[in-house]
Amino acid sequence: MKACVITIGNEILKGKTVNTNAAEIGRMLYFSGYEVYRGLTVQDNEAEIRWALKSVLGLCDIIVLSGGLGPTFDDITVLSFAREVGVPLVRDEETYIRIKEKAEKRGLQMTEEREKMALIPDGARTITNIVGSAPGIEFNAKGTRVFILPGVPEEMRSMLESIRNKIKLRDSFYEEESITIKGVFEASLAPFVKKLMNSHGDAVYIKTHPGTSKEGEPVLEVEVSSKSDDQAKAKEIVRSILNEIALEAQNIKDLESPNEGHK
Amino acid sequence: MKACVITIGNEILKGKTVNTNAAEIGRMLYFSGYEVYRGLTVQDNEAEIRWALKSVLGLCDIIVLSGGLGPTFDDITVLSFAREVGVPLVRDEETYIRIKEKAEKRGLQMTEEREKMALIPDGARTITNIVGSAPGIEFNAKGTRVFILPGVPEEMRSMLESIRNKIKLRDSFYEEESITIKGVFEASLAPFVKKLMNSHGDAVYIKTHPGTSKEGEPVLEVEVSSKSDDQAKAKEIVRSILNEIALEAQNIKDLESPNEGHK
Incomplete structure (x- = not known):
């Protein structure tokens, strides 16, 4: 069973951030019984995110992707993924309510940027973010199980633990x-x-x-x-x-x- | 001007080694004025190395590749590159003599594995390895300037310094x-x-x-x-x-x- 890792962010490409996320994801996949097949790092750019997805969807049994789930203008991973697999973005009501309550509790407004974090590809399952705001996403496309996780290491790590049991291959x-x-x-x-x-x-x-x-x-x-x-x-x-x-x-x-x- | 970074090695994919080489190369390229466009990590496997090269040759102005230059069976970067660009491997006499002298000085035999490190793609220039044995390689293909460096961080780093002045864009x-x-x-x-x-x-x-x-x-x-x-x-x-x-x-x-x- 092949696994691929996609990490997204200019800060990784230009070496400001050492790609510890890719190493942690690779290690989890390897010790869960997968052959870690390819690692791709691309810019926060729709064409590049879609290129990375295109080159491993259907090739790998599992893809773990990290980065670009936040509220800023350049966090476009979920949108790019939805466009690549051809489904619309829909609001996940549970996430929306959670983010809204969290904001209100702190006296903050529900801005467009906060609303964005509750948008998920139609048909996706969410993975709860117990550290930050944006949820992770699980989606099956072209025979590949895709997990989309945040780039912030603490948030990524907590979700990685939560998917470990879902994906472990027992026979290897x-x-x-x-x-x-x-x-x-x-x-x-x-x-x-x-x-x-x-x-x-x-x-x-x-x-x-x-x-x-x-x-x-x-x-x-x-x-x-x-x-x-x-x-x-x-x-x-x-x-x-x-x-x-x-x-x-x-x-x-x-x-x-x-x-x-x-x- | 676009730059791409390719790192080769199963140990990176499965997270045994954190990819500090990619970060150091990315940083050097970024501060030399390039847009660091894509980072690819692939297995020590001819088909995968050629896939990575194919996907960025002609797209990037410069590629820096690291890993797979050593003497072991799975060090096949140079061979894979030569096949991808369609040139034969030839013995670089200067390198051959250097490796032979180094081995003899230590009372070691000139094995097939040591000879391999002196093979370069026909038409390539070598970059002297002042730390280890296998030289780095510079080659122009499909409008892309390609630098192939070792994966051992100390060797990679010393060569990175030596190419910095060659590639610096003065107008940015x-x-x-x-x-x-x-x-x-x-x-x-x-x-x-x-x-x-x-x-x-x-x-x-x-x-x-x-x-x-x-x-x-x-x-x-x-x-x-x-x-x-x-x-x-x-x-x-x-x-x-x-x-x-x-x-x-x-x-x-x-x-x-x-x-x-x-x-």
């Missing part, structure tokens, strides 16, 4: 573990990693992240992940591969050690 | 400044922000980022940016708009203050 478990190896270059371990990957097919993924210690020695983080319909089995495979890698790393160190290389 | 200056306003809701300031944006056309962008203080009071960061061919003018516009916003925020507070609302 992911396990992931890392080891850190010192003194072995990524390129030296690479042939062994390739061999391991080939022998395990789709069930295992091995990724190496090179770094350098303060002493200038190579430091390699090796991350092994596995998926299975049996959680214990996935864990066992990850452990056994990490052991094989640790042994091979020791072999490489023995062979490549500069002190022993010219014996 | 961006200025950006923020103020923080307490006690005013985003939705209350929104109509004024909209009015200001409309009256200044393309030259000014105003973005509001809502938050909440520990005391539960609304806190609004208002960010104003402006571009101009005159740096002093851009700065002056930003300052004057921030002043207008601060005054309006005071008006709203006076009007909406719960203590005075029922006078």
Whole structure:
């Protein structure tokens, strides 16, 4: 099952905001059993939001989108989505009343901008926003389950938790573990990693992240992940591969050690 | 002038790695005078890398791509790029010698994986990697200037600095400044922000980022940016708009203050 993440906002594109929302959404999807397939970031601009949607609707089983639900002129995510899937915006009465009561309680007027936050695509379900005002939205389109969440991290995070249980795939478990190896270059371990990957097919993924210690020695983080319909089995495979890698790393160190290389 | 950022790697999609590379690249491009138009993150997978390239080649004036230049089996960015633009990979002799000498100095063998890092698309220029092994790549395709940089942040960052001077647009200056306003809701300031944006056309962008203080009071960061061919003018516009916003925020507070609302 494929999942795609769309984040919306100029502040992300120009690097003012580091895209922690995409990382948090990706992590939730990954640990719920999905293959996180594509991440798109676009401007607060109808044509761009629609381009992003068009390129993943029907391709992914699930899309989580974040950003552009607020009251300002450039919060046009819901409108753009509704136009892309060809449904009108309608007022969600429950949301409207909640926003109105909240405003009145604080002695604030019900402006056009506040009313906007109660507009949802016809046929959508809302996800309650317990932190802010604009609700999240759930909508099925072209075989894709779409969740539209706010961009404000606290609001996004609280909704992410609330959809986690709705989307969890029960028949797939992911396990992931890392080891850190010192003194072995990524390129030296690479042939062994390739061999391991080939022998395990789709069930295992091995990724190496090179770094350098303060002493200038190579430091390699090796991350092994596995998926299975049996959680214990996935864990066992990850452990056994990490052991094989640790042994091979020791072999490489023995062979490549500069002190022993010219014996 | 439009710029696009492509980042490659499963670890970003599944949220293991927060995409700081995209933020750093976006910031460099933005402050060099570009409109950062789209950010795409795809898997280490030829079809996906080519999809990302296809969707922005010819659309953006410049693409900066990061990730997938290393020696492992899943580092296939350069190969995928060469296939997408229809040129063969050729060995860059200078790079080959550098990698070979570096390996020999450490008593390491010149493996297939190390040789791979010296392959570049025919007609490309290399960008020296002063931190790691694989060079960066510069290539013009379909009217787009493409820079391919490593994914390891230290290596990416050092190359980003080296291309900054190559790409800087001298005739465009961006200025950006923020103020923080307490006690005013985003939705209350929104109509004024909209009015200001409309009256200044393309030259000014105003973005509001809502938050909440520990005391539960609304806190609004208002960010104003402006571009101009005159740096002093851009700065002056930003300052004057921030002043207008601060005054309006005071008006709203006076009007909406719960203590005075029922006078």
